[in-house]
Amino acid sequence: MGLISIAIITIVFLAIYSFYKKNFDPKEKLKGPLQLPIFGSLLSLGKLPHHTLMRWANKYGKVFRLYMGDYRTVVVSDPVMIREIWVKNFEIFSDRPHLPTFEYLSDGYHDLSSSDYTLWKHNRSIVGNAFSKMKLKNVGTHLDRQCKLLLKRMKEFQDSGEVFYPRNHLKKFSLNIILSMVFSEEVSYDEGVSGRVLEQLIKPMDRIFELSGTGNPLDFIKILGPVSMFLIKLMVQKDYHLIKGYLSQLYEEHLKNVDPNNPRDLFDQIITSEYPSAKEKNILGISSDMISAGTDTSATTLFWFFLYMCNNPHIQEKAYNEIKDIVGSDKEVLLSHRISTPYTYAIIKEILRIRPIGPLSIPRSCNEDCQIGGFEFYKGDQLIMNIFAVHHDEQYWTEPDRFIPERFLSNNHAEYWIPFSIGPRNCVGLNLALDEIYIAVANILFNYKITSESGNLIDDTEVFGLTTHPNDFGVKLESRF
Ligand code: HEM
Structure with missing residues (x-):
């Protein structure tokens, strides 16, 4: 029997075994x-x-199984089971799946978002502490400055009557908040000036996420083994080196004059922390996480905000009146106004409910065989939390497909409003994200009436990607003053 015949018989055998095992x-x-x-x-x-x-959950149950390649995957869309797994049994489900893409991009799981429990706990506390110190110091200053720059840019469009395409401006707004807080850097709103950041950081990151989006067969088919790593490297290494080069340069610059007693930014705090091993890898990994997880997420939520305001002018008007009554002649909305503007805050919560930008969160893995809530989980299983399904479940929400901010005025729905996930490994940037989104939303509403470019409703269909976003659209801006 020739080699080709043996290979064909092996593949047929594996396929039959795989079909039997999975079904x-x-x-x-x-x-x-x-x-x-x-x-x-x-x-x-x-x-x-x-x-x-979500459709499969309706058919097979709110806890059901499938296989992503060779990985048994349990999809959970029930808030009670989500709490059992992600909070009460966190230590069994604390890690991310070990996938070639995660491994390569994190230089062997040296970061915050993909590291395993022991290192993760260490890195999470460094980032948590750094955020708390920044909070006390000057987060508000960064937010105010970036919001003013965004409004200034919008004013230029309003003055010229040109259509405003929010997407890239919002991306710069969020990116600048992260860059200034983490590295004391800033990207200019004028195109071209930001060449270095755009070419070395943002474009490579976008390309990497496009290639390595959810469900890359190279990650999930074990038989491909070393070939997977080789191909993944081939696809992303040029961009990966651009990003690491940019971050390494900042690292060297910061090292020259860091003062542990007087950190200038989050990076100084990360640099001056202790690590069990591989210090530089961890520093670069954590800082790269901050940018990749902290930019598109808030920016895309703000992008949805523009869409929902154009499509719901009465809601926009109601929020504007609330803000105007509270802020009065101050000309600027501050974080301290949030508590007195519940309707505006309810709009933000409703946007994060109806269009969570990470609808499937980031997967976890199971590290021991166990039974929870009557369901069997096995070591090596992948766990997916379907945030979108929970947010659109008629058992918990009246008319879940309609945009109704009022639903958050009398009830905060804490049990099943989970856009940032829940438990000890939920989103580390939650507070920053809510602060920056509030500052932008409230000030935009206070300064501008937003309408769609065509006067028609904007298509609210999602495009799945690193973040789930709408198709691009433009708006008209009318000054409120
Ligand atoms: C609207 C804005 C945002 C949303 C909806 C969001 C959502 C999420 C979700 C669902 C997770 C997965 C948590 C889990 O596995 O249980 C996550 C993780 C993470 N987020 Fe966010 N996020 C947002 C903004 C931010 C910002 C501004 C930062 C910046 C610092 C950030 C940094 C991270 C990091 C580093 C992780 C990994 C945490 C870990 O593994 O310990 N996120 N986020």
Whole structure:
């Protein structure tokens, strides 16, 4: 028998075994859709995986199983089970799955977002402490400055009557908040001036996330083994080196004159912390996390804000009146106004509910066989929290597909409003994100009436990606003064 025949017989055998194991394993108690051999559900998740998974949850249960390639994956859309897994049994589900993409991009899991429990605990406390110290010092100053720059940019569009395309301006707003807090750097709003940051940081990051988005078969098919790592490196290493080069340069510059007693920014605090090993790798990994996780997330939520305000002029008017009555002649909305503007804050919560930018959160893995809530979990399982499904569940929300900020006025829905996930490994940037979104939303509403460019409703269909965002659109700005 020739080599080709042996290879074909092996592949057929593996495919039959894989089909049997994924669909008819006698120890499997969870229901789920029929799985393809080798790929499992990887090819059937569609363009909007969170919608597909929500449909399957309706059919197979709020805790169901599928396979992403070789990984048994349990998808959870029930807030009670989410609490059991992500909070009460956190230590069993604290880690991320070990995937070649995560491994390569984090230089062997040396960062915050993909590290394993022991290192994660250490790095999380460094970032947590750094944020608390910054909070006391000057977060408000960074937010105010960046908000003023954004409003100034918007004014130029309003004065000229030109259509304003919010997406890139919002990205710069969020990026600048992170850059100034972490590195004391800033990108100019004028195109071109920001060449270095754009070419070495933002564009490479965007390209990497496009390539390595959810469900890359190279990550999930174990038989591909070393070939996967080789191909992933081939695809992302140029961009990866650009990002690491940019961060390494900042690291060297900061090292020259860092004063541990008087840190200038978050990076100084990260640099001056102790690490169990691989100090430089961890520093670069954590700072790269801050930029990748902290920029597009808040910016995309603000992008949705523009859309929902154009499509709901009565809601926009109601929030404007609330802010105007509170702020009066001060000309500027501050963080301290948030408590007195509950309707505006309810708008933010409703945007994060109806269009959570990370609808499937970031996956976790199970580190021991266990039974929780009557369901079996096995070591090595991947866990997916379907935030979108929880946020659109009719059991918890009246008319979940409608944009109704009022629903948050009488009830904060804390049990099932989970855009930042829950538990000890939830979003570390939660408070910063809510602060920056509030500052931007409230000041934009106070200064401008926003309408769609065409006068028609803007399409609110999502595009799945690093963050789930709308298709690009432009708006008209009318001054409130
Ligand atoms: C609207 C804004 C944002 C949303 C909806 C959001 C949402 C999330 C979610 C769902 C997770 C996964 C948590 C888990 O595994 O349980 C996460 C993790 C993370 N987020 Fe955010 N995020 C936002 C903004 C930010 C900002 C501004 C930062 C900047 C510092 C940030 C930094 C991170 C980091 C570093 C992680 C990984 C945490 C860890 O593994 O310990 N996020 N975020």
